[in-house]
Amino acid sequence: MTDTLTVPAALTRLGWTEADADRAGATTRPGRVVVHHGTVCEVLIPADDGTLTPHTAPLAPHVPVTPVAGDWVELGGDGRVHAVAPRRAVLTRAGAAGHGRQILAANIDTVLVVVPLAGGLSATMVERLSVMAWDSGAQPVLVLTKSDTTDDAGTEDAASAELLSPGVPVIPVSVRTGDGLDTLRAHLGSGTTAVMLGPSGAGKTSLLNALEGTDEAVADLGRAGGRHTTTTRRLHLLTSGGVLLDIPGIRSLEVAAGQEAVDDVFTDIAGLAAHCRYADCGHDGDGGCAVEDAARTGALPETRLTTWRKLQGEIAYRRRREDPAEMADMRRQWKAVSKQARRSGRR
Ligand SMILES: Nc1nc2c(ncn2[C@@H]2O[C@H](COP(=O)(O)OP(=O)(O)OP(=O)(O)O)[C@@H](O)[C@H]2O)c(=O)[nH]1
Ligand SMILES: [Mg+2]
Ligand SMILES: [Zn+2]
Structure with missing residues (x-):
């Protein structure tokens, strides 16, 4: 923080990038959330002389999302947070x-x-x-x-x-x-x-x-x-x-993640999967599985496959929990299966 920063330089100091400008729009002069607790945010705002000024900002009542550290926010004339800029990563x-x-x-x-x-x-x-x-x-x-x-x-x-x-x-x-x-x-x-x-x-x-x-x-x-x-x-x-x-x-x-992120880390398994007999191979007892073959010969460490399988299970579990339609399908299926089981039990 120095006295000589121009406003754009003060924004850069806060980590403002072109990607943020694309999202937030060129007209705003946002502040950045340092920490959020309860109903207020501590925000750093570029002042007119180019310095950064700390400011404690309550949330305006209509703001639909809760700000988190790293958010760019728009402050109203009342000193409250009036909007949170669309987030990138x-x-x-x-x-x-x-x-x-x-x-x-x-x-x-x-x-x-x-x-x-x-x-x-x-x-x-x-x-x-x-x-x-x-x-x-x-x-x-x-x-x-x-x-x-x-x-x-x-x-x-x-x-x-x-x-x-x-x-x-x-x-x-x-x-x-x-x-x-x-x-x-x-x-x-x-x-x-x-x-x-x-x-x-x-x-x-x-x-x-x-x-x-x-x-x-x-x-x-x-x-x-x-x-x-x-x-x-x-x-x-x-x-x-x-x-x-x-x-x-x-x-x-x-830890929560999607399949793409798993493939980014498990590039070895993703690469081997291209050689499995079936395009949708689950690498779990399916015939002609290149991944399991590699684990058998030691070319792929067994522990790596174990962690990969656990992550697959977690992704599937979370998808069921987060996707209401799929969850409803599961409930229907569960009901049908359990009804069947009760019937055959009575017979
Ligand atoms: N030997 C050694 N110990 C370290 C080093 N860095 C941190 N420690 C010790 O590790 C312990 C935990 O450090 P913290 O910095 O509090 O860990 P943290 O990741 O911030 O933990 P949380 O805030 O609970 O998430 C402290 O006792 C540190 O002294 C290091 O480079 N070498
Ligand atoms: Mg810590
Ligand atoms: Zn396979």
């Missing part, structure tokens, strides 16, 4: 039953998938979080934290992770040694909005503090897991020019 998680998806961060360019190396690299965590990241429409970057807990600064784990999540840059980092921080900064330049996605205790907030020299609360050393240290979703302006959203840790069950 959004990070979402599976909500509780019947609640659809919850938006965790809006208008993002990059998802930092934050996975700790302490205690060993979890392939499943890399795969599942990468799927969720691809599903946002933003570019994933895999950040392997706590590289100081390995013998080789995370080099070997980084090589394994590249195979687990093709097409994704992998950066081992440590806030203890400073390893990888400059490489990470290079991904967080001006005009980039990034969000950190990872389990609780992965070291997301520690990373923010190390990048910025800030003092946001992090978990005490050795504290038992299970509780989130970060409890809000908040946007931070970085000295590297970009914008970084720190959010509470994600649980594995909250």
